[in-house]
Amino acid sequence: MSASTISEGVIRGLNRGRKLKKVTKPAKVERPQGVIMKAKHAIKAVIHDVVGFLPFERRAQEFLKIGREKKALKYCKKRIGSHHYGKKKRDQLAESLRQKKK
Numbered sequence: 001m002s003a004s005t006i007s008e009g010v011i012r013g014l015n016r017g018r019k020l021k022k023v024t025k026p027a028k029v030e031r032p033q034g035v036i037m038k039a040k041h042a043i044k045a046v047i048h049d050v051v052g053f054l055p056f057e058r059r060a061q062e063f064l065k066i067g068r069e070k071k072a073l074k075y076c077k078k079r080i081g082s083h084h085y086g087k088k089k090r091d092q093l094a095e096s097l098r099q100k101k102k
Contacts, residue, residue: 053093053096056075056076056079057089057093059075060072060075060076060089060090060093061093061096061097063075064090064093064094064097065097069090069094072090072093073086073087073090074086076089076090076093
């Protein structure tokens with residue numbers, strides 16, 4: 001094929017169709033996944049100070065107070081729905097109890 005047929009578009013073959021200009025998409029803003037931004041973290045902290053703990057968090061803290069970490073994990077896992085986030089919540093509640101004792 002000559003250069004003129006390629007630039008005008010090909011009727012048949014793998015490269016058939018009109019010549020179109022590629023649309024470039026704008027670059028996405030990349031943020032680290034799973035990391036809470038500073039402003040959002042501050043807002044969450046203020047809300048938590050005002051509202052306090054959820055009922056299931058208070059019950060899980062009771063389990064932690066009497067030394068039943070496994071029961072607290074099972075309870076958090078059942079309420080939240082994931083083993084990973086249940087462990088995270090249990091550790092967070094244990095840390096808040098440690099802060100309260102100081």
